[in-house]
Amino acid sequence: MASSSSSSLSPASFNDYNTQLQGCALKATRAAVSLPADIPFHRSVHPDFAKEVDQTSARVLSLTNKLLHLSSTVNASASSRGKGKARLEAQDDVVDNFHSLIVDAMDTLLERADIGLDEFLGNFKAPAIAVKPAPLTTTQKKKSNVPQGRLDPALQHASHLAKPQISFKRKVDNSNHIAWVPTLRHKYNAQVPLGYNFTEGDGEEASTSLHPYHYEIKHLTYPARMFASSPPIPPKSFEETPFTWVSTSEEFATMLDKLRDAKEIAVDLEYHNYRSFGGFVCLMQISTREEDFVVDTLALREELEELNEVFTNPNIVKVFHGAESDIVWLQQDFNLYVVNLFDTYHASKVLDFPRHGLATLLEMYCDFTADKRYQLADWRIRPLPEEMLQYARSDTHFLLFIYDNLRNALLDRAQSRAQSRAQSPSSSSTPPPDLSIPPAHLLVREVLSRSEETALRIYEKERYDAESGSGPGGWDTLARKWNKSILMASSSVPDAGSAASAQRAVYLAVHAWRDRIAREEDESSRYVLPNHYLFSLAERTPADMAALLSVFHPVPPVIRRRAKELLDTIRDAVKEALGAPTASSNAPDAQVEEAPAAMEVDVTESVEEVVGAASTQTSQSLWATVSSITATKSALFGPTLHSNTTSVLPIAQQSALLGTGSSTAQDLARSLALNRARFLEAATRIHSKLVIAPSVPSILARPNPNAASAAAAASVEDDPTVLKNEGQAEIPFIPASQRTAVPIVDDTIVVVGQPKKKKRKRVAEKDKADTVADTPSPKQEAEAEAEAKAEAFDYASVSNILDDGSDHEVDARSARKKPKHAKGSNAAFYGNFPAPPKAHSQPKSGNQSRTFR
Template sequence: MASQDIPDPIKDFKGYQGSLFKSLVAATAAANSIPVEEWGFFRSLDRQFAKDVDQAGASSLAIGNALLQQCAVDCGLTVKSFDDIDDVVERYGAATDVCDGLLEKADHCLDEISGKHTPENFKQDNPEVTQIATKDKLEYKFLHANNVVRPQMKFKDPVNNSSSVPFERKIKYKPHALVPLDSTIVAEDKSLPHPYEYEIEHIEYPKSMFTVTEPEMYKPYDTTSPTWVDTEEALLDMMKRLEGHQELAVDLEHHNYRSYQGFTCLMQLSTRDQDFVIDTLELRDKLWMLNEYFANPEIVKVLHGADSDIVWLQRDFGLYIVNLFDTYFPTKVLDFPHHSLAYLLKTYCNFDADKKYQLADWRIRPLPQEMLEYARSDTHFLLYIYDRLRNELLEKSTSEDGNLVKICLQRSNEVALQKYEKEVYDAENGLGPGGWKNMLIKWKYAMNPQQLAVFKALHSWRDHTARDEDESWRYVLPNHMLMALVERMPLDSSGVIGCCNPCPTLVRMNAQAIAYTIQQAKMNALQTTKEQGFKEETAESTKIETSTTAAKNGSVTTTMQVQQVKRNASDVDPSLFDLKKVKKIRTETAAKLEKKTSALFGSCL
């Protein structure tokens, strides 16, 4: 068919599809016009026909290999090109895996074209509550909703999970600075220093923090309600209300299941007379303005167990806290029997903290009222608890300057000086919080060398996929499913899917790639084991040989060291069983022995 007769696939896809199908049918019919068993006969009759057939076969194989490699890349597979017809027959399963991957992706694209994956079809359902009973009879409520839109899709700051790119801090303006904002890169990890390190280390605390005062009672919980802040205007109005307050209670709600690094979904902020709940998903790029209060050393920021909150504030909003009082440390210094916020709420406020919503999905919008009340309770009473704890610390201090308060403040400063850094994946040694070594120690699963290699390879694939897709490793491939794959080591996509029930989405989409990863890991481990075994079985010994040679003026004695290598009689060169190598040697030998002339065709061969 002439090129001008081929329809444009963009303008007339059906016409193009029909012409392509006709061409394929014509080519197939031409190839089948001569029976396979008679090809050799026709080749011997016509030398030009034989050359044309060989050229067409080589061209077809090259086109097929090019298509195979291109499609394998799209499917996330690594496939070796075919060498000849025998290689195609022997490894045709590789082409089948690639085709399966293409069909699955085509099915996904057809769903998008048909409108099944449009945003209108992904509207969030009404939140559902699932109760989970535990051994202590406490019912946790897992509040979730289907089709929750991923908030990071709307973030103005793009998510970068690459471990090779250091975290870029978000602070551009530094209020309450004693030294200018330092942008000098630290040589060791190529990151920037903590912008408020000097201010935290040289802080001068307000004198009121070291004076026993009457605790200020909190407002009634049942008769007050929080203020919802989800617009810039509401944020600016809240900031005006914060002016003049000397203490602020702060808490955060975080989500890290559908995100690799995680993100803050909610901020609770309370003064002595009002509670604010801030939608940090909507105001993510505006909350840096709170540094006017968070970095002010004259304002005490009260948090409980602030280790995670400090780094979340830095990572998501560029917020830093100067003058932190972490109520966790007084519980240690005063030797309390328990150290949780729930214990402090019960002890000082006789309030039973409802922890039934700890498993709630804080991405849900609009936020249900029960979740809003739960979030508010974490900061509503915290400033009163701060007053009570500070007074107890001062009363039990052995010096007039309140040494126990200073101990808690010093430990709080150590928390505030934490600096957020991305987690680096150590594929070789498995070190770090997310490394494979910790999981290996925790599970205590006995593995042979092949299983260990598969475990490392799958663990690395999981981390790499989680970073690329911005998902947690728990969402990509849970630990128990990873260990099931390690135990069975399936070599095809169906086996991979069969090990995971229910099969995670990303595992199903990358089943061929996972099977190939397992296959490669097993082969590499087997090769390494053979090499190590060969070295162990090869024993080297040194033998001293003495020889005497007669000379005219006497005899000469020569002593030499001869190295002997002992090999087991059962050792056989594995290359003897390499059929490809044998075939190659046989072909080369035949090429050397074949004649360049023929009685039938002359010297044209």
């Protein structure tokens, strides 16, 4: 009956249909309850009853499955079971899955009905800020599985690419003393001419600004549509949106014609500053409501100034996200300026979002996850890989839709605040609102005011301040960032000649050298010398080229080419810190080898003592006493060595370590006081590297019967100038034919290393009893007689290793062969120890496993 009336179902007859439906359901329920409990028994007794029950059960299951299918179709948020898999096949399915399949589906339907009724009656209001709304279009693809991990090194640092700035028509100028000035050829959308200094309302003339559009930005009239709430315009998918790669003048002119007709455009830039000192823009992304453009700024660097016609048009809204750097880069490379800027970063700050990145806004409003690994990619690569191109498009493709949502949220929140302020009395601490601005426009005006300050930014070249070290590239800024307190400008200046002063001097010198080289070669400072290497050189100052190159792993390309220049800079800094003359004041041919600044001795100690001791000396300097300290005889060549005069061995008049020779005591004292620290440092370094090895003893006399040799030995013994070794004298080699027999001395031979034989228990107890009784056993007496009869070993009868054709050669060859020993005996291998070492890794007999059949 319910099915027959469903064909004529209408709003007027719905109540009757609902009453009949509930009556049928109630009758079915009563019939099911009135069934007997022993249905299987009745099924077995009455076949007709069993057939009727089966038909009714099949009909009920079919109706239930149809309802489940309809509920899964209506409910878009149903679980995966409700999408074609929710079926009841038998009684067991009803018992097991009734709650999960039927109860959950009904709860979802009823909950959706409640939400729909609340929205229809006005009890529920949709949020002004949509968080992860439904997909924008049915064809929009969601990128949920973003690959993780680090970016491919070939895409992050394309080292094989040639520098594109070499081919720029306007050559790069990285000089430190020349300021940058704008070279704008034509001022589009001008309200005042170039170079005009406007005056404010109070009559005071404003300071001269290098910003050509300063007046236009300050006196901007925004379009009325920016303050009207309107439904957001969802963007099309990537496949449906037209895309153009702009790399020629014709394509740029076509893009410019389309941009002139747009009301809002989204702009973003991709920048590169690793292989350039000042950096340059590699890519520009521009999106309208209908099309996406990606401009190759490396190919169209000189033509992009024409974009000022669009960028300075006050009727076209330019939407950026985080434009603090973009505004400066546009001025630096293309002389481009922006009028009527809306920065979505400032909008997220005004709305008090927890996060303000573009990736957060994309996930919030567009349900799109961008692969942010490509932020660090090398955008000089041409042609651009597909993944990098899609990432570049995503930065501006959704930005206009985000702008619509943020503008509506700002207007809605400002209106809500105005209503709450009108209902509650105003507080004395709350500043009165500006009456000239409608209350609903206050937050949008706040965002536009902050965006104006961003658009008024001016590009300035990075200057290097060697005195204070301030600025983004200053040495004091870097030391504060790395928390190097001893190197900061605010720290106390260390004492001259100390290790801290040398460390600070090396840091300042290397930092200044890095900045100069980076400007000369148009490379970034971190490419020339990374920061951690800079501090390593300051803390562990290298003394030579090998020590310098050992600091780097690997050696940077610029350091590999200019290592000598860096080493000279470090040496000059150390000399200046220790009070020594620099390399420029020394002779050109002087070879200077400086020790590291990180000394292990206190170089400032006893300097006054050195000065006092030097002042009491005679006027004769160190260099005047060279002949008196020169040895006239040699233990190697004898007393016939010529005197070391300047005619034979010329002596330098100056020393890189001890300084210049002087003839007066005052000059000598000053020289010694100046170089005392360097001398102690070098001596400490030399002594730490020395290895004490035994020296060869000198020969005092030889046991040769020759009288002449004996006389010569006696003369050497009596000569006081010859060094004598008080240790053991060297034993000379005597041929076998001249050797005399050594008298045999009867001595007790001690036998060591013999294996100890195990004793039986009875024998051990008997020996122990004999020892206690102090009576030797027969075995001990036999061993004593064997030791007494042992013959002494004649060492003279053995051939010497220095003799020709000795037996040692045969022994050496035979020793290479592995000695054979009896099976089960380890005496030869282990060296006659009482027992071989225990093999703890070998399995014991009890751990062996066997298989039985």
